[in-house]
Structure formats: structure tokens, C-alpha cells
Amino acid sequence: MSGLVDALVIVLVAVLVIARQFRATPIDGERRRWLLPAILAVVALREPGVLDAHHHTTSALLLGVELLVGLAIGAGWAWTTRIWVQPDGTVWSKSSSASVAVWGVGIGLRAGLFVLGAAMGVHQDSSALLLGLAGTLLARAGILARRGRLSGPAVKSGRAYGDSTVRPAGRERV
Incomplete structure (x- = not known):
């Protein structure tokens, strides 16, 4: 994709996700929460410009920091x-x-990461931003799913078979 299309996709996804999250939504463990981060990651990784060919190590380091920031x-x-x-x-x-x-x-x-990379002469593609956004959405979905399970209604366990029976004490020997 071109840089302009990538930028539009990033802005559209961010606006959609942010607007949706400021409305009350049920947490039901649905797979849709995992689908958007997966799509963003695939779109980002299929682009050839994820890492700068002239500054391979520096661009990989910046990408790693971008992913950590996203998480x-x-x-x-x-x-x-x-x-x-x-x-x-x-x-x-x-x-x-x-x-x-x-x-x-x-x-x-x-x-700040973009400015730092530009100051170091590293060519940065929008793929890093897409990966960071995918990491952000993935971390949020995972933590919310866990918090939802933990704060869900306490399951009252039913009585098990034999709970009401009185167990005889051991025999006494005379």
C-alpha cells in the first residue's frame, strides 16, 4: 500500500476503535476482538519496508521499541x-x-520515536505503526478478557453427591 493509504487505514482504525471503546460494550470473549489486531499485523508484515535496508539494526531496534510501547x-x-x-x-x-x-x-x-528515527536517518514505513497499533489492540483485548473473566459473576458450586452423608467414625477396638 502507499503511504497515504496506510495513513488513512491507521486513522480510520484508530477512530473506529476509540469511538467504539467509549461506548459500553459487553465482554463476551468473542473472536472479533482478536481479528483486527491479526489483520493489522498481516497487512504490516506483508510490506517490504518494515525494516530500513541501510540501517537494519537501528530500524529493528526502533521497531522493537514501537512494539513495546504499543503493548x-x-x-x-x-x-x-x-x-x-x-x-x-x-x-x-x-x-x-x-x-x-x-x-x-x-x-x-x-x-517521539518517529522523530528519533528521522534524526538518526532511518527510513520508517507505516508498517511499524501498524504493528504497534496491532500490539496495542492485542494487549488491550487480552487484558480485558482476563479482567472480564475475573470480575464475572461468581459461580456458585452445587453440592456434590455425598456431601450430606455422615461418615461413620472408625471402629473402636475393645
Whole structure:
């Protein structure tokens, strides 16, 4: 894809995901949460310009830092998301105002990485940004799924067979 198309895809995905997360949505472990990060990763990795051919090590290091930043942003976003359980047992989530701050910090860090790479003469393609966004969405989905399972309604265990029987004491020998 061209740089302009990549930029439009990134902006469209970010707007779609952010707008959707500020509405209350159920956490039901659906596979759709994992689908978008997988698609973004495949689109990013099929591009030949993920690493700069002239600065292979530096661009790989910047890509690694971008992925770590993406994972940290996703974790921060997931931990600032409000989770609650409805009376019917469904678990819901909605991003909070602290999530906006996490996104702001993330955008600032990513812009700083881009500026640092440009200052070092590294050609940076939008594939790194797509991979970072995929990492963000993947980390958020994983942590929210775990938090949803942990905060779900407590399952009351039923009585097991034989719980009410009285067990005789051992025989006494005379």
C-alpha cells in the first residue's frame, strides 16, 4: 500500500476503535476482538519496508521499541477501562477519561520515536505503526478478557453427591 493509504487505514482504525471503546460494550470473549489486531499485523508484515535496508539494526531496534510501547499502551488502556457486571451476569466495559490520557501519552511516545528515527536517518514505513497499533489492540483485548473473566459473576458450586452423608467414625477396638 502507499503511504497515504496506510495513513488513512491507521486513522480510520484508530477512530473506529476509540469511538467504539467509549461506548459500553459487553465482554463476551468473542473472536472479533482478536481479528483486527491479526489483520493489522498481516497487512504490516506483508510490506517490504518494515525494516530500513541501510540501517537494519537501528530500524529493528526502533521497531522493537514501537512494539513495546504499543503493548504498554494497550495494557494501560485496558487497566483504565471500567468493568462492571450486570444483574443478568454479563460483563461490560467502557473506557474512562484516564484512557484518553493513556492514548495521548501513546501518541506522544510514538511521535517521539518517529522523530528519533528521522534524526538518526532511518527510513520508517507505516508498517511499524501498524504493528504497534496491532500490539496495542492485542494487549488491550487480552487484558480485558482476563479482567472480564475475573470480575464475572461468581459461580456458585452445587453440592456434590455425598456431601450430606455422615461418615461413620472408625471402629473402636475393645
